[in-house]
Amino acid sequence: MSSLEFRAITKSFPGVRALDDVSFSAMGGQVVALVGENGAGKSTLLKVLGGDYQPDSGEYLIDGARRHFREPREAIEAGVSIIYQERQVVPFLSVAENIFMEGIPAGKTHLIDFKALNRMAQRIIDEFRLPFHATDRVRDLSVAHQQMIEIMKAYRRNPKIIAFDEPTASLSDAEIETLFSIIGQLRQKGIIILYVSHRMKEIFQISDEVVILKDGKFVGQYKTRDTDELSIIQKMVGRNLGDIFKELRRNDDIGGPVLEVKHLNADNVKDVSFTLKAGEVVGFAGLVGAGRTETMRAIFGADKRKSGEVLVSGKPVDIDAPEDAIRLGIALCPEDRKEQGIVAKRSVCDNISMAVMPTLCKGGFINFQKEKALAYEGVKELNIKTPSVEKPIGELSGGNQQKTILARWLALEPRILILDEPTKGIDVGSKSEIYQIICDMAKRGIGVIMVSSELPEILGVCDRIVVMCQGRITGELPRAEATEHNVLMLAMRDMLGGNCQ
């Protein structure tokens, strides 16, 4: 029976301790779920095990022997396979070629022995009873089947350990069933399975044990059947989220409309109309792909509008590009902080001043004193933890990066602040700070839109909740009437009753 043990693994990155003294063990034939919030260190731990990252201290043992993988190849040779969220397949090659990626059988002539390759691949495919063929081209398969190919590839290497990083993120329910039956088969063969996910339902469906991480630290290891969802969440979060929202100092003084959107149409945005008032926090709820981000981008001028009218403070406006929106006092804090928000190599100061550069310049020349003062003000006001404003923003933790981006937009003194997933991938401490910042902005009379996929924060922070589904608004709930249940009913209207129309 194979075994895996982590002993006091510690790994730091500039500004964050991703893993702090993490120890636990797993046995063959078990599915061990790794749970924790974003940034808890789950993926980092997998990367350490996979030889992608080197731990600062601590060690891991496989079958009782200390191992140290300096690169992924060494881990693979030792029987460790990691299946990452992002597919690692070569789309233009066949299924068989992908499964045998680095171990393609060659004949005496050193040419590829396609017959043997396809036969061996088909044997593995049949073993798992999958509905595709060894010679199919990977590009033509569904995302789920592409993922299966990665599992086949891992399985072909006779692994001791297979680790999955959020494998169901892009799968449908039926596909998840297939995945779970495959994981079940792997478990029966005595393979150790690490399963990273934040979906509670799956964890109870598939895992034998649960390991909880929080802020890089090990919280506990439990038999799945001896625990329940609520106690796991409490241990993950470390405190009751409800209390955070109760402590918020909210704004009660709501003014007239600052933003009116009428019959907006764009890609994945269908006939969207709503109003935002000064000092109000409006939440946009919905499933991933409901068209919320697209709606915001269309309002901001980041994407093309097909039709529809936008009024700012009662006046019709024509926004064709982000600079038009910025001039009108609209700010958009985008969803993907790394790709669309920060300029990683530049300083905190440069990142804060970016959107208000015109006001810091005279005759095109930057007033550096004014710029610095602005940056210091933002750092102080939002409690951004950085040793200096000259520090490259990429070296800060996710929460502090997000606060820096908020400082960038607050410097604009906007009338309308649109936040797309403002707490994605940041720690609980920063989250509660950001909730308070949002309420403070509302108190200043800014109209705030918060797009979020985390229902508790939408329910906890917003005055009013707009729910979208398949590009349409399917309902609007005032704070008093909104519950997880009725928001979800609106968000999943397509699945419950045909389509949104």
Place this chain on the structure above:
Amino acid sequence: MNQACPAPAAEKGGKTGKFLRQILKSDKIGLLLALAVIVIVFQVLTGNKYFTPANITNIMIAMSVVGLVTIGESFLLITGKVDLSPGSVAAFSGVLVANLLNTGMNMYLAIGIVVAVGMVIGMINALLVNKLKLEAFIATLATMSIFRGLGYIICGGKSVFITNGDYLKFGAGRILDIPIPVLLFLVLFIVFMVVLARTRFGRSIYMVGGNPTASRLTGINSQKLLVILFMLTAAFSALGGCIMTARMSSGQPMSCEGLEFDAVTAAVLGGVAMLGGVGTLGGALIGLLIMQGFNNGLMMLNVPSFWQTVSRGLLLIAALSFDYVRNRKSKLKNA
């Protein structure tokens, strides 16, 4: 690490002290040392003939044309783009200016026209990148070929000799005892150094290079920026072509081959990142000095020109490996 920022007052110190500290802390210190080593070694090998006013002037004249192109090329590299056409544009412009002068045209008008034509070429490059969404590498590879060819076509493949005496002074004359090409290069270099470091325009170059999407969402128009940068680079190439023509007293369609690569080499030597977002013109200037200083030294030692080309490649590898080692060290320190 996890403290709030110190107040601004804490950063102030003696002005000279701060300046010295900045130089020592600067990532250019390695490059300056390399430059010093090159100067000392060649000074010894040539028997004190290397570091003399006359030879320094030689080096500066030799780098004036590539220096001009380096300004534009550095800007483009910082935005994550590149322009491969400067050599061709310079040769084309040289032939064009020679032809214009031989019609009896006023030299300033001729230079003005040629620089304006250069700007149009830059605009074409930018349009290919912005509108056809071509990679800058591919788009300018195409225009490189087109304008090299057009250069041959407008002169029928033969050199065009210049008889305008005033124009020849443009290449050999001096103002305040400084050769005109060197003066032109230094003035423009300093102007654009200030532009990059201290203006909103310069800042937007860094921001677009660091993250084009984030820049767009903060209202920076990166397409407009690229138009200006490609126009600037092509205008400098055209001006460089004019200087070259004046120095050779003829427009030669095969001249300036590889000019763009020399400019990229200098910029990269000086710490401008090929991936964008990082670099300064000060660094690029040191890169230029190292490159031309090295070339000049080898020439003085009568090293055959073919070996000079080889050694330029070796120099680049040496400089970049030095950079790699230093970056790794500082990363280890940070982790």
